[in-house]
Amino acid sequence: MDSKIKESLINIVGPDNFTDALIDLVSFSYDSSGLNRRPAAAVWIHNTNQVAEVLKLANIHKFPVTPRGAGTSLSGSAVPQEGGLVLDMCPMNEILQISIEDRLVVVQPGVVFDHLNQVLAPYGFFFPPNPASGKVSTIGGNVATNAGGVKGAKYGTTRDYVLDLEVVLPNGSVLHTGSHTMKCVSGYDLTRLFVGSEGTLGVVTEVTLKINPIPRATTTCTATFYDLPQAGKAVSEIMHSGIIPSVLELMDSPTLQAVNQATDLDLPEVAAMLLVETDGYTQQEADYQMDKVVEALKNNDAAEIVQTSRVDEAENLWAARKAAYGVLTRLNYNVLAEDIVVPISKVAEMLAGILDISKRYSILIATVAHAGDGNIHPVIVYDGTDSGEADRVKQVEADLFKLAIELGGTLTGEHGVGIHKSRYMNMEHDSVFLEVMNGLKNLFDPNAILNPGKLGLKV
Ligand SMILES: Cc1cc2nc3c(=O)[nH]c(=O)nc-3n(C[C@H](O)[C@H](O)[C@H](O)COP(=O)(O)OP(=O)(O)OC[C@H]3O[C@@H](n4cnc5c(N)ncnc54)[C@H](O)[C@@H]3O)c2cc1C
Structure with missing residues (x-):
């Protein structure tokens, strides 16, 4: 980094809040997506005025700036531009x-x-x-x-x-x-x-x-299925049965196996498991909704339905669900967590499509889903050191996106576009949409200093 810019940054944030030490730059070079690019420097931000002064400086000298929280982005959105500046926002934590x-x-x-x-x-x-x-x-x-x-x-x-x-x-x-x-x-x-x-x-x-x-009453249930798309059909029926569950999550067989390997929960290793919670301000309200859920599960051939109102049992299940991504990373060298969303009525079709794609390319795809809002995370588990496998993963990814979009869905429901999905934005959006996006970017940031190379933008 140019010594004058470095001096100005130190003047703004103070010497203790500036770093260009290699050990820090390596830490700031990646997020949870597995992508990485090394910045030239990073600053720890303590107030709004410091951000304003840093951005004014960046506009004068035209260097790229990437704001950063905890760096857990799964799309590369927190990966800085090579040679740019990272703004670590974590110290502003009041x-x-x-x-x-x-x-x-x-x-x-x-x-x-x-x-x-x-x-x-x-x-x-x-x-x-x-x-x-x-x-x-x-x-x-x-x-x-x-x-x-x-x-x-x-x-x-x-x-x-x-x-x-x-x-x-x-x-x-x-x-x-x-x-x-x-x-x-x-x-x-x-x-x-x-x-x-x-x-x-x-x-x-x-x-x-x-x-x-906070709703005062909850009821939880698990339901197992011998067929993954059938679990998707149950999701669709629950969501149009006249109630809205507070949680409706899905884990498929590879995910259940991976959770069992890493915990002592001893989950049934069936084709799919649904975890459902209903909540309300009275137990009667939560139970009424759960009755509707159970009816829909039975209508859709759930193998076993287990209900509990015990908080500790329910908490174990949510912990297992939250650990799913972490335990899947242990199965092979690389994982790619996708984040597609389809209309609720298409969840079963998307799940069947994921099984087909996995089989067609001989690539393991473990699926977890916020099924109730149609948000499906096919987690592609592979060995990136094998070039043949890495190439097939690119095709798997493209096919997953293509199918989701054909079903009326979208590339991402919560992980964002970042670097990872930028090249697929024109698969989902037409040129009018992309022109408006680029026009807005240009209006706010004509010198393209702020987190460039993300969201499928031209800059
Ligand atoms: C194990 C695991 C589980 C996850 N589960 C979920 C999940 O269930 N749901 C979900 O939505 N996501 C999930 N994620 C993805 C990730 O945690 C979220 O995207 C999260 O919101 C990112 O927060 P962060 O503080 O880590 O931000 P970062 O990763 O540091 O940054 C994310 C983006 O926000 C921008 N940014 C950060 N701070 C600011 C700021 N102050 N001003 C402007 N821009 C800023 C960055 O530039 C970047 O573009 C998961 C990730 C992991 C690793």
């Missing part, structure tokens, strides 16, 4: 306001998802999206990727809770996008534009989130 009367919290972007919910629990409130990475991923990262999770079927994704953002634009000016009210239509919905924008339009420095009261 919960600034909890207003139960107004049902909102105001937080800095470095607050960790689980920490926020631990702090909210004594008030009887929670922030629902619940990504499986919640122990480490940050609210800033969750906003920038529109994170979702096991509660998605009923409670939606991060986008549904963001009321207002403080964002530093690439030219250093500070924008407030919304309001601290439950409703607001005074102007374009800039909040939604920034949610899921993967750090390409601005750096989020403050987040105002709507929070929900």
